[in-house]
Amino acid sequence: xxxxxxxxxxxxxxxxxxxxxxxxxxxxxxxxxxxxxxxxxxxxxxxxxxxxxxxxxxxxxxxxxxxxxxxxxxxxxxxxxxxxxxxxxxxxxxxxxxxxxxxxxxxxxxxxxxxxxxxxxxxxxxxxxxxxxxxxxxxxxxxxxxxxxxxxxxxxxxxxxxxxxxxxxxxxxxxxxxxxxxxxxxxxxxxxxxxxxxxxxxxxxxxxxxxxxxxxxxxxxxxxxxxxxxxxxxxxxxxxxxxxxxxxxxxxxxxxxxxxxxxx
Numbered sequence: 001x002x003x004x005x006x007x008x009x010x011x012x013x014x015x016x017x018x019x020x021x022x023x024x025x026x027x028x029x030x031x032x033x034x035x036x037x038x039x040x041x042x043x044x045x046x047x048x049x050x051x052x053x054x055x056x057x058x059x060x061x062x063x064x065x066x067x068x069x070x071x072x073x074x075x076x077x078x079x080x081x082x083x084x085x086x087x088x089x090x091x092x093x094x095x096x097x098x099x100x101x102x103x104x105x106x107x108x109x110x111x112x113x114x115x116x117x118x119x120x121x122x123x124x125x126x127x128x129x130x131x132x133x134x135x136x137x138x139x140x141x142x143x144x145x146x147x148x149x150x151x152x153x154x155x156x157x158x159x160x161x162x163x164x165x166x167x168x169x170x171x172x173x174x175x176x177x178x179x180x181x182x183x184x185x186x187x188x189x190x191x192x193x194x195x196x197x198x199x200x201x202x203x204x205x206x207x208x209x210x211x212x213x214x215x216x217x218x219x220x221x222x223x224x225x226x227x228x229x230x231x232x233x234x235x236x237x238x239x240x241x242x243x244x245x246x247x248x249x250x251x252x253x254x255x256x257x258x259x260x261x262x263x264x
Contacts, residue, residue, distance in 0.1 A: 024055045025076040032070035035062045038101040039172040050105040057101040058176045086156050096153040110143045163188035167201050174213045177237040215251050222260040229256035
């Protein structure tokens with residue numbers, strides 16, 4: 001349920017299992033727990049935790065419901081909003097070496113009071129209009145920067161991803177089911193440059209390499225780790241079990257269930 005359909009400030013029972021984060025957002029977990037993975041690190045959240053999810057990062061979520069529920073408050077800080085805020089409150093922005101996908105925020109009285117002020121909106125007793133939603137976003141942003149001054153270097157860095165090591169990035173993120181355009185953007189390249197440099201490094205196309213790399217990992221998990229096909233296909237970037245089984249059998253001549261001692 002969104003706060004009066006305001007995308008910037010909403011409560012909902014679900015978070016996409018896998019996504020590219022296009023804008024920074026503040027996350028407060030109300031019920032349930034969550035473990036996230038960005039290709040490098042795992043991040044755990046429990047009820048009462050606060051964090052900033054950073055834009056231009058790939059993240060996969062595993063959610064654990066509590067008493068049948070998983071609920072959170074999300075408040076997005078899109079670039080247009082941040083630029084307007086910076087025009088009114090000019091901060092000196094410095095480079096940062098922090099590459100974490102999630103930045104955890106220590107609770108203080110200001111943040112605690114802010115969350116309490118939202119309760120009538122996320123429990124459905126009140127509605128939040130557009131103008132007031134922006135006021136609440138500004139309030140939260142000022143609280144966060146006051147409590148954590150270094151966050152200004154995260155929020156107000158409007159640069160796009162720079163060119164990074166393509167081979168290293170792909171070997172860390174091949175399991176993420178995103179488009180080639182997104183892979184190109186995240187490695188700081190145009191799509192045509194990405195494809196050209198990929199071919200030079202891996203001696204094949206990105207699409208073929210991704211399928212083969214995921215299938216290699218699948219075969220290892222089934223054969224050596226004795227995983228069930230139904231437990232691994234999503235984590236390896238396949239959209240459904242039938243497609244996974246089809247391409248696996250095409251590659252190895254046998255179905256995933258014939259490799260694993262477990263049935264799917």
